[in-house]
Amino acid sequence: MKKIIFLLSISFFISCNSNAQIKETSSSSKTKFPISKTDAEWKQILSKDQYHVLREAGTERPFSSPLNKNYEKGTYHCAACNTPLFKSEHKYDSKSGWPSFDREIKGNVAFEKDSSLGFYREEEHCANCGGHLGHVFNDGPKNTTGKRHCVNGNALKFIPTE
Template sequence: MASGTNVQLDKNTPESTWKEVLSTEQYRILRQKGTEPAGSGEYNKFKAEGDYNCAGCGTPLYTSETKFDSGCGWPAFYAEIPGAVDRHVDNAYGMRRVEITCAKCGGHLGHVFEGEGFPNPTDQRHCVNSRSIKFQSKE
């Protein structure tokens, strides 16, 4: 359920409904696979204990325990909450990447990269757009 609405949102939600419940920038990123400029997102350097939920449907995607500063300009996580994120091969722009989307609503989150040598348990970097997530404090 999107914040401020009583509408249940998932992969079957019509685009007209998404346009009503998301901001213009959230729609561009979540539904049209856009990207916010590096360093512009509110969660890039953000540190607090809690969960990061899908800005579209509200599903918990990541926890603060898996967030780290990768220096890439976007929020980075080394693992998702099990079952919360789907992965899809993305061959756009002449390169092979792995797109990550919300498993419940299909909203575009960003991309996951492996083998970059970050000192975390998975050697993965989930590079996530701030506008595709909403932080929920544990307090």
């Protein structure tokens, strides 16, 4: 009997769809953002991977973004609408596999609770277009803000300081 319960439990967890984080696209969200486009318009200006992250709240594979190990001086902008989101001076290596920052550029990032995985996390979006960026956790550097903005590289465009 224990073996049957164990096997049923394993089957349940294996059958869970890996797209559990995908939510409604921001364009169908009730929140209104200054920049609004149809899904077709977003698909024309974003790559497939950018669309998946920014408009479908997807997550890229860890350690897959070249921006993860980028430490040049500059600003990280929204890949969809070019809004400046994070400064390079606030970037650090969290060893999580995603670009991480201890703070955002105030007013350019919006936050909401995300319970798509069965527990609450703080999700972050571009405040201008609503594009999904990632999540914020309280395990960041204690000597600064204590926050870790865990951001998908596909949601970002790096603009170096001239």
